[in-house]
Amino acid sequence: AKEKGLLDAASMLGIPIRIISKEEIDSCAKNYTKSQVVTRRLGIGGVCEPAALLGGRRTRLILKKKIHKGVTVAIARENFS
Numbered sequence: 001a002k003e004k005g006l007l008d009a010a011s012m013l014g015i016p017i018r019i020i021s022k023e024e025i026d027s028c029a030k031n032y033t034k035s036q037v038v039t040r041r042l043g044i045g046g047v048c049e050p051a052a053l054l055g056g057r058r059t060r061l062i063l064k065k066k067i068h069k070g071v072t073v074a075i076a077r078e079n080f081s
Contacts, residue, residue: 018055020051020054020055022042022043022044024050024054025044025046025047025050025051025054026044026045026050028050028053028054029044029045029046029047029049029050030045032045032046032049032050032061032065033046033048033049033064033065034046035047035048035065046065047072048065048072048073048074049061049064049065049074049076051074052073052074052075052076053076055076056076056078057078058078058079059076059077059078059079060076060077060079061074061075061076062075062076062077063075
């Protein structure tokens with residue numbers, strides 16, 4: 001992964017980080033918010049929402065894609081019950 005800041009933050013916080021492949025993301029990206037920038041740069045429709053969902057096993061999206069000052073986030077919640 002080329003995201004040194006993300007890797008450093010995970011290390012400082014003592015939390016695991018999972019790198020999700022472009023193919024995994026593309027397999028579920030068709031149902032979520034599309035980004036022309038992501039399509040142009042990566043050749044897939046979107047990253048944020050599918051990656052959030054793929055971060056767990058039984059997840060649901062609780063915050064759709066938001067962009068703030070150049071940072072894009074989506075939040076998924078794991079269903080533990």
